[in-house]
Amino acid sequence: MSDIKEVIDHEVKSNDVVLFMKGTPEFPMCGFSGRVVQILNHVGVPFKGINVLESDELRQGIKSYANWPTIPQLYVKGEFVGGCDIITEMYQSGELKEMLADKGIA
């Protein structure tokens, strides 16, 4: 379990924007993951998508990593930003763009 935590930690800290999702950015396997991909594409921010369906260890590990029970999960500059509901809300209010701009990403 500590190994998977290190793997996640490394991904989250070495990429500006990381989305843990079901499926891939090209082929999301879940509507909630797909929605966040669409939002990120629309905002025009490059991100790394990590498919949790490839490993059960990863799928469980990411839930305890952020103490967050669902997938997708978006991380920006090493920080957990939220799941589908929060990202949608932030996108609609313009907060998402603002936050990314503040962090010098988009």
Added chain:
Amino acid sequence: MAMDAKSIETLIRAALPDAQVEIRDLAGDGDHYAASVISATFRGKSRVEQHQMVYQALKGRMGGELHALALTTSAPKD
């Protein structure tokens, strides 16, 4: 697998007694819900923290027994 709206509401209220909880069954299948939760205990907390408080109230059911719960949280307006 499914949970009914009433038991979701009961669990949330047990953990956040002051909460105004509104639950909608999105697909009519008892498996996809939207919940809006307003509680004074959310004041000063980030959205992530507010959602975590609701998930905690659901005691591990979220992502398991409860497949989809679209959450909106806020503190009451003065």
